[in-house]
Every structure is written in C-alpha cells, then in structure tokens.
Amino acid sequence: MKPYNCDNRPVGIFDSGLGGLTVVRAVQKALPHENIIYLGDTARVPYGNRSPETVRAFALDDVEFLRKWNVKAIVAACNTVSALALDTIRERIGGCPLTGVILPGAHAAISAKGKRIAVLGTRGTIDSKAYEIEILRENPSYFMQGIACPLFVPLAEEGITNGSIVQGVLELYLKPLKQTPPDIVLLGCTHYPLFREAIADYLPSTVTIIDSAHSTAAYLAQMLKENQMEASPEQAGFAQYYATDLTPGFDRIARRFLNASNTDSVTIRLASPFP
C-alpha cells in the first residue's frame, strides 16, 4: 500500500458499558496497527431495557464524544444501538464509515453451514428481531429462533462464567436447543463471548458457534480497506478507553473483557459528562 493512502486517525468504538471491550479485543487482534478510542457510557448502562427513543438519544451523545477525536470510522459495539439507532447515527455522521455488530454477525452466520440459526441476546435485542430481519432479508428460507438470556450479562460482570450457577442458567435458557439442536448459535451480545466455552460444552458438538465481536472486527477490516483508510503498517496501534462514570470494579471487568493479564496496563479515563 502506498503511504499516501494510509489513514492513521483512530477508529471509534462505543458501547453502553464495558461489554464492547470484547469487540475492541477482536479488533486489536485483527487490525494491530489501528488506533482505537473506546467509549463506554457506564453512567447510563444498560441500554437494553430502555425505550428506542432513549437509546437513540444516548447513541448520538456517544457518537458526538467520539467525533471530537476525529475518528475515521465508528463501530457501535452494542447490540441495542445496532438494532435501534444505526439510521439515526448515519444521518448525523454523513459519509463516515459506520458499522454495528448485527449485520456482521448475521453475515457470518449466513456464511456458516446450515439453515437453522438460534440467536442468543438480551431481551431488547431478541424482541427487536434484528438478527432475524438481517438474515431473512438475505435468504428467507432460514429457520430462525431467538432466545433472550438476560442473566448472562450480570453473570459475566461478576466473573461467573462456569460452574453450577452457569449450568442452571444454561438449562434455563438453552434446554430446548439441546433437545432440538440448531446448526448455528449466534452470540448476539457483546458479553456472551465469555460463555462461548460453557455454551459449546453444553450443546452438541455439531452446533457451530459464531460471535458477533469477531465478525464485526472482520467487517471493520474490510470497510477500512474499501475506503482506503487503513492505518500505516508502521504504526503500533494504541487504545484509549473512556467511560462516562468510573467505579471501583471497572478495572476488573475491563480486564476480563479485554482478556488482559493483571500486569497489563488498562487505564480507563473519565469522559466529561454529556450535556
């Protein structure tokens, strides 16, 4: 690539809370030269049980914060925002490349083998049928099933990702899938990659598990390439993390989602409050 086609501006990634850090982790792995500005709207998390109007207003606040950093592309690493607010964001940011996590996840599921897809997500994501709509738009012959798993988020934040409570929750939510296994299970929430192993162990080995965090990183890579916006290969990508509220447990949760070791430095800065 010729140097004058490089674009070293950062990529902006945001989520209602810290769950989107699983997307940051996937992006860092796929695109090690990209700088990242992350915003978690932790003062107003969770978005999943708020009304569509409120989610759209919050998402615009998040986007305005990222735009101050002159970001070249925006990733809405939040399923609720991806389901409800992408059009609203696109109106605001014009031609700036934008992706949510739903379209990339849906496309990855379509690329996998099989026609029976079960989507796991928060109640808001499942009720919105956002993954179903994307997939059925591509091919209406898919057999879709949505399962709301609201307890996964608090369990992930508590660091409980295996053991008897998780087994009980898997029984509660996924028993029908064990009895009648789909071809593909799509993890439609940024917190759920932490349960990937437990879910894989619980379900028959014939089930393919896809998580939207990795699919989104691959989609972002393609989007940057098409727009000739890739960072210089000489650049060592750096991430800056912001949150709208800071509390003592944050470092622990952030490390868990980034899969950072205890010795890695992960500094989360306080974003100035929204108007």
Added chain:
Amino acid sequence: MKPYNCDNRPVGIFDSGLGGLTVVRAVQKALPHENIIYLGDTARVPYGNRSPETVRAFALDDVEFLRKWNVKAIVAACNTVSALALDTIRERIGGCPLTGVILPGAHAAISAKGKRIAVLGTRGTIDSKAYEIEILRENPSYFMQGIACPLFVPLAEEGITNGSIVQGVLELYLKPLKQTPPDIVLLGCTHYPLFREAIADYLPSTVTIIDSAHSTAAYLAQMLKENQMEASPEQAGFAQYYATDLTPGFDRIARRFLNASNTDSVTIRLASPFP
C-alpha cells in the same frame, strides 16, 4: 386525632428503579390512608455501580420531581441513595421530613435479639458500610458482617426467586452464614424481600430475618405522627406511579414487587425527562 391536624398531601417515595415498590407495598399496608407518589428513575437505573457524585446529582433530580407534587414527606427507597445522598437531599428540602431505608433497617436490627448481624446488599451498599456505621454508632459491641449479593437484583427482575439457580447463588453468597450462623440477617436492598423465603429456608431457623422495607414503613408512620402529618382516616390512600423510562417488561416487574395480582390495575406513567 382532630381533623385540623390531618395532612392529606401525598408521601413521595423514590428509587433508582422499581425495587422501591417493595417499600410502597409495605407503606400501603402500614398506612392505608396515605396517598403516595412513586418515582422510579428507570432511565438511569441502577445507581449501585455509579460514583457518589453521580448518585447525589440523580437523587436531587428525583427529589425535585416529587416536590412538584407538594409532598409532605420523602422516602428514599433506595439503599444507594440512603447511603450516599441523604445529607445532600436534606440541604435541598429543608425541614421536610425525610428518611432513607438504612436507618430504619439498622434500628430494626438493633431491636431484634442478638449481637451478630449479617447485612446483605448490593456491592455499593456493602462497600459503603452504611448499615454497619449506623448500628455500630448505636452500640459498638455488635459483630457486623457485610455480604455483597449482586446477582439477586437481576434474578428478582427475571422473577427467579427459587429453584436450582437461586440455590446456587445462595451457596455462592451465604455458605459462610450457613456454617457460622449470625443472629440476624438484614436484607439491605429493596429487591431482596423477594428472596426472604428462600434465604430463610437456606439458613438455620435460629436466624432472624429483617427487611428494611417493612422497617422503613414503620419509621415513616412514626415520623408522620410526630409531625402531626397523618392523613385523614376517612381518606382511602391512592398511589400514582411514575418512571423516567417505560419498557414492555415494566408491568410484570412492578406487579411482582407490589405483589399485585394480574387483575389489579397498576399504571406506571412516564415522568417528563430530567433536564
């Protein structure tokens, strides 16, 4: 009581979300003639993992909303607010009678038999040591123990209050109490009365269980009496419920906390958004 000593203005009760409805339920039972205005700040719930400054700012917004209804007394039916923001609220409202849920719960625990008290609450409440401080201030010879039970809130909101998952969570949080039982277990979170039975079954029968919702209703009754602010005994108390955000699951959760039957009418109105 002479009629000219009656005060039929409503009591204002607020919480970060809908958990405070367990306090409303206790107040309705103890004070059937009182009108109640309830506000749940559901657009910004939960407060428990937010910084003290943010909790104080949110609490003042909530109080301002209630004051528009000319309330005669205010109950902060939220442990986080009770732990962090009562002084801030008192500065704002002057002589208007105010109570949180911590002092009443602490006093009820002191009135019970025994010196070994275990407090269960959210991480924020437990870290604040608010119950411990109140109780030890009265009598420093008490033996206090605090246990954060963060998964109880999402379980309560999912309506999961017994069964194998709850047993797993009780094992996780309360095993030390089973091994070395305290005299008193104080339920220091508005959601926890829903687990009262499961907790009682799990722990030895020698343990006295106290919940701050009932203690707070008794405290409010006393406060109104002392201030000659009781409602007329001819008045049939009526409650109006407000929330700062409305979502489909609300009715279900509200009914659960109010212990309302499916045929009871529980209307939650949208409060105009905060500035």
